[in-house]
Amino acid sequence: MLNTLKRASLAMLSMMTALLLTFAMPTSAEGQSSKVVQQEITQLAGADYWREVREGQEGYTTSKSPEHGVLISKPGETWYILKEKWMSPAGAVAIFGSIAMVIMAYVFVGPLMLSKPRTGKKMKRWSRLDRALHWSMAFTFLTLAFSGLMLVYGKHFLKPYVPTEFWGFIVMLAKQYHNYMGPLFFILLMFVLLKWWRKSIPNMTDIRWFMKMGGMVGKHKGTHPSAGFSNGGEKAIYWLLIFFGAIVAVSGLVLDFPIFGQTRRDMELSNLVHAISALILICGFIFHIYIGLFGMEGALEGMVTGEVDETWAKEHHDLWYEEVKSKEAMGETESKPTTEKGAKANEQTS
Known part of the structure; x- marks a missing residue:
């Protein structure tokens, strides 16, 4: 009897366990399904x-x-593609192309030398203020160009070869210098505009100067076309600086002070305009620097000492040379009657 009860109890327990498992499995599946x-x-x-x-x-x-x-910002993706895929490569080609052109000009054409010996007599061409303004602008522009190029191209040419911490320091330094020196460039640009705009007004003489390519290349080399105080090339580089320099300065100020309600599109457009204008200036000043340092004998002396040899003035700026000599002659002529009157007065007094 007892054994029968035990067997019945085990059977009931097994059935209850089976029933519990049967109901528990759907509940677990439903829980997993809900999760x-x-x-x-x-x-x-x-x-x-x-x-x-x-x-x-x-x-x-x-x-x-x-x-x-x-x-x-979806337009930001377009800006990134334009800057990194198009503008940066094109800018690098333009800069290296300009450098290659001046190297070829020096090797195959050579510098423009004076055709006659120097006289040793000097003519005043640039005042101390002129030279201070020129070299201040030159230093500011070159350092801004270098820091800007570092921000655009440094990640390709320098970053892979220096420690990460050093690269971060260089980028931070370049960015801060660029931001703080930019407004100074704008101020100097205004002084340059006010100081030399009268001497840089184009005229027909400049057109003839360009037609002969300044007497520096080809069949016209050594012909020394006529020019006033500033020749056509100097006027061109001056107005290039004023026009694109103003664009660079204004767009740079927009980027420097993003607190006046500029949208992202305003900033992106300013960045592209700033970079393109700066690249044009850099390429233009590569040629300007070449002429001053290597391309023309005696060109650098005037901006260093303020004086040029009479031979240089007569060959490269003949109209200005004649104007200066004419004024000197008129001054001497006007001083002679005064001297004679003074001598007669002295005789009467004695």
Whole structure:
């Protein structure tokens, strides 16, 4: 009897266990299924959120500045492609192309030398203020150009070869220098405009100067076309500096002070205009530096000492030379009657 009860109890226990397992398995599956559904719902909600972010939709922020609620700017991708894929390579080609051109000009054409010996007599060409302004502008422009090129091209030519910490220090230094020296460039540019604009007004003499290519290359080399105080080339580089320098300065100030309601598109456009104008200036001044240092005998002396030899003045700026000599002759002529009157007065007094 007792054994029968034991066997019946074991059978009932087995059946109850089987029933419990039968009901428990669907419950567990339903729980797992609900978790999967909840996870999918969460993923779908996140997908919608990030889709809106990628599309450039503006969210909520306590900042009142324009577009601060936009995490990802779609036009920014266009700006990045234009800057990195088109402008930067084209700028590098332009700069190295300009350097290659002046090297070939020096090797195959050679510098423009004086055709007659120097007289040893000097003519005043540049005042101390002129020279101070020129060299201040030169230093500011060259250092800004170097720091700007470092920010654009340094990651390609320098970053792979220096420690990361050193590269970070260089970029930080270049960026801070560029930001703080930019306004000084604008101030110097205004002084350059006010100081030399009268001497840089184009005229027909400049057209003839360009037609003979300044007497520096080809069949016209050594012909020394007529020029006043400034020749056609000097006037061209002057107005290149004023026009593109103003664009560089204004666009740089927009980038330097993003606190006046500029949108991202304003900043991106300013960045592209700033870079393109700066590259044009750099290429132009490569030729200017070549002429001053290597391309023309005696050109650098005037901006260093303020004086030029009469032979140099007569060959390269003959109209200015004649004007100066004419004024000197008129001054001597006017001083003679005064001297004679003074002599007669002395005789009467004695």
